[in-house]
Amino acid sequence: MAGSLALVVEGLAVARGGLAVLEGVSFVLAAGEVLVLRGPNGVGKTTLLRTLAGLQPALAGQVRGAADVAYGAHADGLKATLTVAENLAFWAAVYGGQVRGALEAMNLVALQDRRAADLSAGQKRRLGLARLLVSGQMIWLLDEPTVSLDAASVALFVEALRTHLATGGSALIATHIDLGLPEALDLDLTGFRAELGFRGAFDEALA
Amino acid sequence: MSIWEYANPKKFMQATAKVLPWVAGLAVVLLGAGLIWGFFFTPDDYKQGSTVKIIYLHVPSAMMGVSAWFTMLAGSLIWLIRRHHVSALVAKAAAPVGLTFVVIGLVTGAIWGQPMWGTWWAWDPRLTSFLILGLFYLGYVALWAAIEDPDTAADLTSVLCIVGSVFAFLSRYAVNFWNQGLHQGASVSMVGGDRVSNVYGLPLGVSVLGFALLFLTLVMLRTRTEIRARRVKALLARERVA
Amino acid sequence: MRALLVRDLRLAVRAGGGFGLGLVFFLMVAVLVPLGVGPDSAILARIAPGILWVGALLACLLSLDRVFALDFEDGSLDLLATAPIPMEAVVAVKSLAHWLVTGLPLTLLSPVLGLLLNLAPDGYLWLILALLVGTPALSVIGAFGAALTVGLKRGGLLLSLLVLPMYVPSLIFGAEVVKRGAGGQALATPLLLLGAVTLGAWALLPFASAAAIRANLR
Numbered sequence: 105m106a107g108s109l110a111l112v113v114e115g116l117a118v119a120r121g122g123l124a125v126l127e128g129v130s131f132v133l134a135a136g137e138v139l140v141l142r143g144p145n146g147v148g149k150t151t152l153l154r155t156l157a158g159l160q161p162a163l164a165g166q167v168r169g170a171a172d173v174a175y176g177a178h179a180d181g182l183k184a185t186l187t188v189a190e191n192l193a194f195w196a197a198v199y200g201g202q203v204r205g206a207l208e209a210m211n212l213v214a215l216q217d218r219r220a221a222d223l224s225a226g227q228k229r230r231l232g233l234a235r236l237l238v239s240g241q242m243i244w245l246l247d248e249p250t251v252s253l254d255a256a257s258v259a260l261f262v263e264a265l266r267t268h269l270a271t272g273g274s275a276l277i278a279t280h281i282d283l284g285l286p287e288a289l290d291l292d293l294t295g296f297r298a299e300l301g302f303r304g305a306f307d308e309a310l311a
Numbered sequence: 312m313s314i315w316e317y318a319n320p321k322k323f324m325q326a327t328a329k330v331l332p333w334v335a336g337l338a339v340v341l342l343g344a345g346l347i348w349g350f351f352f353t354p355d356d357y358k359q360g361s362t363v364k365i366i367y368l369h370v371p372s373a374m375m376g377v378s379a380w381f382t383m384l385a386g387s388l389i390w391l392i393r394r395h396h397v398s399a400l401v402a403k404a405a406a407p408v409g410l411t412f413v414v415i416g417l418v419t420g421a422i423w424g425q426p427m428w429g430t431w432w433a434w435d436p437r438l439t440s441f442l443i444l445g446l447f448y449l450g451y452v453a454l455w456a457a458i459e460d461p462d463t464a465a466d467l468t469s470v471l472c473i474v475g476s477v478f479a480f481l482s483r484y485a486v487n488f489w490n491q492g493l494h495q496g497a498s499v500s501m502v503g504g505d506r507v508s509n510v511y512g513l514p515l516g517v518s519v520l521g522f523a524l525l526f527l528t529l530v531m532l533r534t535r536t537e538i539r540a541r542r543v544k545a546l547l548a549r550e551r552v553a
Numbered sequence: 554m555r556a557l558l559v560r561d562l563r564l565a566v567r568a569g570g571g572f573g574l575g576l577v578f579f580l581m582v583a584v585l586v587p588l589g590v591g592p593d594s595a596i597l598a599r600i601a602p603g604i605l606w607v608g609a610l611l612a613c614l615l616s617l618d619r620v621f622a623l624d625f626e627d628g629s630l631d632l633l634a635t636a637p638i639p640m641e642a643v644v645a646v647k648s649l650a651h652w653l654v655t656g657l658p659l660t661l662l663s664p665v666l667g668l669l670l671n672l673a674p675d676g677y678l679w680l681i682l683a684l685l686v687g688t689p690a691l692s693v694i695g696a697f698g699a700a701l702t703v704g705l706k707r708g709g710l711l712l713s714l715l716v717l718p719m720y721v722p723s724l725i726f727g728a729e730v731v732k733r734g735a736g737g738q739a740l741a742t743p744l745l746l747l748g749a750v751t752l753g754a755w756a757l758l759p760f761a762s763a764a765a766i767r768a769n770l771r
Binding site (some may be wrong): 121123 | 545
C-alpha cells in the first residue's frame with residue numbers, strides 16, 4: 105500500500121511566538137497512511153500543522169510534497185448567514201469538487217438548507233469536515249477533528265477517512281482520542297521538543 | 312569585512328558603543344556653534360528683523376523630518392530583503408525622532424509665519440504636504456505600538472512604510488496641484504536655502520550638520536534601547552517556558 | 554474567484570443593513586453640513602464638491618474593518634490562505650466586493666445629495682463620473698489598511714489613521730474634477746490623474762495587502 109511518498113519532512117524546526125517549540129522533526133508519510141500526532145498540550149502540534157500547511161515559515165529543515173494539502177483547523181471557517189449547502193458550494197467552487205457526496209458522507213443532506221448559525225456544535229464540525237471531502241486534496245492536515253463530535257459522528261469521520269486512504273490519500277492528525285483505526289501510526293512529538301538553548305538573534309546582543 | 316556584519320545586534324552594540332560618544336559630542340559642538348553664531352553674530356534681516364533667526368531651527372528640523380522618513384524607508388527595505396533585525400529596529404527608532412522634527416518644523420514655521428504673513432497657518436502646498444507627512448508618521452508609529460509580535464510588527468510597518476512613501480510622494484504632487492487650482496498665483500513663498508545669502512548660509516549649514524548628528528545620535532541611542540528591550544523580551548519568554 | 558465574489562456579496566446583503574449604513578451615513582453628512590454652515594446656497598454650491606467627496610471617503614471607511622476581520626475571526630482566512638488561489642487575488646476580489654456594496658451605491662446616490670447641497674447643474678455628470686473613477690481606489694487602499702490591522706482586537710481606529718492620509722490624492726483630484734465640472738472649466742487633467750491613482754492602486758496594492766495578511770496569519 106505504502107507506494108509513493110506523499111509528504112517527506114526532514115529536520116523541521118518550528119516556532120510559536122518567536123520561540124522554537126519543536127526541532128529536528130523528521131518523518132515520512134506515504135500515500136494511504138495516517139500519522140497521528142501525539143503529545144501533551146503545548147508541545148507544538150498545531151504549530152507543526154500550520155507550518156506544514158504553509159501558514160507560517162519553518163525555522164529550519166525541509167518539507168517536500170506539501171503542495172496538495174487541505175488544512176482543517178480548530179475553527180471551521182463557516183459563514184453563519186449562509187446555508188450548509190452554500191457554505192460547502194463555495195469551497196467546492198474554490199477546489200473544483202462536488203458538494204453532494206460530501207453532504208451524504210457527513211450525514212448533512214437533511215440539514216443542507218439550514219443556516220450555519222442554527223447548527224449545533226457537532227453539526228458545524230461535520231460541515232467543517234465535509235469541506236475536506238469537497239477539497240479533493242490528497243493530504244489532510246487535521247487539528248483535533250473530532251472535537252464536539254458524538255460517537256456516531258466520529259464513526260462517520262473515520263469512515264470518510266478510510267475512503268480517503270483507500271483512494272491513495274493520506275492524513276496527518278493531531279488528536280487525543282483513539283480513532284479506532286488500527287492501521288494508524290503514532291508520532292510522539294515529545295521527543296522533538298526544542299532545546300531551550302536555541303539561539304535567537306538577540307540572545308548574544310549584550311554578551 | 313562586510314558592512315552587513317554591523318546588522319548583527321552584538322556587532323551593532325559594540326560599534327555604536329564606541330562611536331556614540333564622539334557623534335554625540337560633535338553634535339553638541341556643532342549645534343552650539345551654529346545656533347550661537349546664528350542667533351548672536353548675524354545681522355537682522357532688513358525686512359524680517361530678528362525673526363529671520365528662527366531659520367536656524369526651522370530649516371534643519373524640516374530637513375531632518377524628511378531625512379528620518381528616508382531612513383525608515385531604507386531600514387524597511389533592508390528588513391524585507393535581508394531580514395536583519397537591526398535595520399527594522401533602526402526604522403522603528405527613527406520614526407518618533409522624525410515625527411518630533413516634523414512637529415518642531417511645523418511649530419517654528421507657525422511662529423515664523425505669524426509676524427511675516429500675519430497668520431499662524433496657511434494652506435500653502437509646502438506646509439500642507441509637511442502636515443500630511445506628519446500624519447503618515449503618526450500612522451507608522453501607531454502601527455508599531457499596536458502589534459505585539461516584534462517580527463510581525465516589523466513586517467507590517469515595513470510594508471506600510473513603502474506604500475506610505477509612494478502615497479506621501481503622490482500627496483505632495485496632488486497638494487501642489489490643489490493649491491494652484493484653488494487660488495492661482497497667490498502663494499506665500501518661504502525662504503528656501505538657495506535664496507539665503509552667505510551671512511546666514513554658513514551658520515545655517517553648521518546648524519544643519521549639527522541637527523544631522525543629533526538625529527544620528529538619537530537614532531543610535533534609541534536603536535540600542537530597542538535591542539536591549541528585545542533581549543529582555545527574549546529572556547522573559549525563555550523564563551516562561553523553563 | 555467568482556465564487557468568492559458571490560459569497561462576499563451574499564454575506565454583505567444577508568448581514569442586514571450592514572451596507573445600507575454607509576449610504577445613510579453619506580446622507581447624514583449631506584444633511585448636517587448645511588445645518589452647520591448655514592443655508593446660503595452660494596456657499597453650499599461652492600463647498601458641495603469637497604463635502605460630497607469627504608462624505609464618500611468617510612462612508613467608505615465605515616465598513617472597511619470588516620473586509621478581512623470577519624474571515625479572520627471564523628478561520629476562513631486561514632483556509633483561504635491554504636486554498637489553491639493566490640492571496641493577491643483574494644484581496645483583489647474582496648476589494649471589488651467592498652466597492653460594489655459601498656463605492657458604487659454611493660456614486661449612484663450622490664446626485665440626490667448634490668441636490669441637497671445645491672451643486673451647480675453642470676456638476677452632476679462629473680460628480681458621478683469622478684466618484685465612479687475614484688471610489689475603486691478608496692476600496693483597494695482601504696483593504697490594504699484592513700490587511701495591516703486584521704490581527705488586532707480594536708483595529709478600527711488605527712485603520713482610519715492609516716488609511717485616511719492615503720486617501721489624500723484621490724480626494725484632491727476627485728473634488729477638483731467636480732469643482733471644475735460645476736464651474737464649466739477644463740477638467741481632463743485631474744480626471745486623468747484620478748484614474749491614474751485608481752489604476753496604480755489596483756495594480757500594486759493587492760500585493761502589499763497579501764504580504765500583510767500572510768504576516769498576520771503567521
